[in-house]
Amino acid sequence: MTASPPSKSSDSSVPMTFSAPLVPDPQATTPEAIETLKMQLRRKEGSWVEWGKACNTLQKTGMKPQDIFEATGFEPIQQNQLIAASQVFDSMVEGGVSEQAKAHYETRGSDSLYEFRILPKDIRAEAADFAYSNNLDSDQVKDIVKGLRDYSYSATPPAGFAKTMGDAAAYHYWRLARQQGDLQARSRLIAQSLRFVTSDSARSQIEKLLIDFSVVKEKKAPRLPLFRLENEADSPVIMPVAGQMPLPTDDYKTVPAIEPTEPFGMVKFSGTGAWVPVPGWQVILKAEDPIALLVLCRDLPNAPDNISATEQLMVVVDRAKREWNEFDYFVVDADGQLEIRWFDEAPAMPLLGGVVLIMRPKKIFDENYTHELWQLDE
Numbered sequence: 001m002t003a004s005p006p007s008k009s010s011d012s013s014v015p016m017t018f019s020a021p022l023v024p025d026p027q028a029t030t031p032e033a034i035e036t037l038k039m040q041l042r043r044k045e046g047s048w049v050e051w052g053k054a055c056n057t058l059q060k061t062g063m064k065p066q067d068i069f070e071a072t073g074f075e076p077i078q079q080n081q082l083i084a085a086s087q088v089f090d091s092m093v094e095g096g097v098s099e100q101a102k103a104h105y106e107t108r109g110s111d112s113l114y115e116f117r118i119l120p121k122d123i124r125a126e127a128a129d130f131a132y133s134n135n136l137d138s139d140q141v142k143d144i145v146k147g148l149r150d151y152s153y154s155a156t157p158p159a160g161f162a163k164t165m166g167d168a169a170a171y172h173y174w175r176l177a178r179q180q181g182d183l184q185a186r187s188r189l190i191a192q193s194l195r196f197v198t199s200d201s202a203r204s205q206i207e208k209l210l211i212d213f214s215v216v217k218e219k220k221a222p223r224l225p226l227f228r229l230e231n232e233a234d235s236p237v238i239m240p241v242a243g244q245m246p247l248p249t250d251d252y253k254t255v256p257a258i259e260p261t262e263p264f265g266m267v268k269f270s271g272t273g274a275w276v277p278v279p280g281w282q283v284i285l286k287a288e289d290p291i292a293l294l295v296l297c298r299d300l301p302n303a304p305d306n307i308s309a310t311e312q313l314m315v316v317v318d319r320a321k322r323e324w325n326e327f328d329y330f331v332v333d334a335d336g337q338l339e340i341r342w343f344d345e346a347p348a349m350p351l352l353g354g355v356v357l358i359m360r361p362k363k364i365f366d367e368n369y370t371h372e373l374w375q376l377d378e
Contacts, residue, residue, distance in 0.1 A: 052110075097124075115141045173193035179217065295314075297309055
């Protein structure tokens with residue numbers, strides 16, 4: 001995803017000649033406007049920022065990413081990357097990014113802005129200026145962006161470091177250097193830290209590593225509490241409750257039919273909620289205020305490699321569990337969106353609940369097996 005037609009990503013794409021905005025009015029979704037959008041995307045007219053906004057507009061009209069790809073040549077993954085990067089671009093402009101950085105990112109560097117999507121909106125402009133002034137490419141941005149995000153969560157900077165983007169990057173490499181036992185790798189990390197540091201006190205902290213070779217062991221993120229449904233006893237049937245007998249027939253007839261949605265048998269009804277079958281395990285019973293969230297494996301932190309990135313999982317969260325500890329994952333608010341994260345130390349941001357467990361759907365080798373009566377054991 002760059003400022004060039006869909007191809008191999010690069011931050012050094014050739015500057016583009018700009019045309020009029022693809023969608024002057026984001027609400028212009030008439031058939032004529034949609035056709036114009038598709039044609040301009042097909043011709044690669046405009047900037048990558050306009051491409052992202054155009055893809056977003058087409059998706060909002062109901063077009064599927066695959067249909068957009070067939071009409072424009074932009075693959076689904078490129079569409080999502082351009083959309084996310086264009087939204088980061090808008091937020092950094094709103095945040096007061098410098099004119100030089102703005103002009104740079106209008107024509108190239110969309111890969112870097114895509115990485116900045118995980119940053120809080122209020123620091124994206126500062127981060128973009130930092131990356132631009134230090135001539136960082138997308139790989140370098142990807143290497144430090146999580147460190148910048150975690151640094152921003154602290155109400156006060158770590159001892160010796162200042163609340164600047166340079167010290168945030170320096171602190172990221174300083175921590176990695178302290179955990180590194182290999183002297184050559186340690187020296188490279190120290191050099192990176194000294195490259196970005198801005199405060200004298202932080203520089204002194206970093207230079208101490210040149211004579212102090214002790215290694216501080218990294219805290220390992222705990223394994224995700226993954227469980228798979230294995231048998232029928234773990235999958236209770238969910239059904240609506242009509243009321244207490246004796247019960248009028250009309251009340252009985254008005255109970256809506258339910259249609260469980262796989263893979264977890266979720267049940268929707270005409271009201272404002274839904275139910276999902278959950279086994280009565282002790283870990284569930286101990287939760288004071290449990291709630292379920294559906295999530296793809298790829299959206300989990302520290303997701304295991306042996307599970308497909310697109311596997312649908314169900315996260316059970318206890319909203320009453322708000323006291324931090326280093327052995328659990330927690331749900332937090334990130335710019336209005338829920339996220340699941342692990343913290344190696346108590347965060348400044350409020351915790352909205354702790355992860356009780358993450359449930360995988362029951363593994364079925366032959367979905368039709370149980371429907372064939374002749375296959376049942378006598």
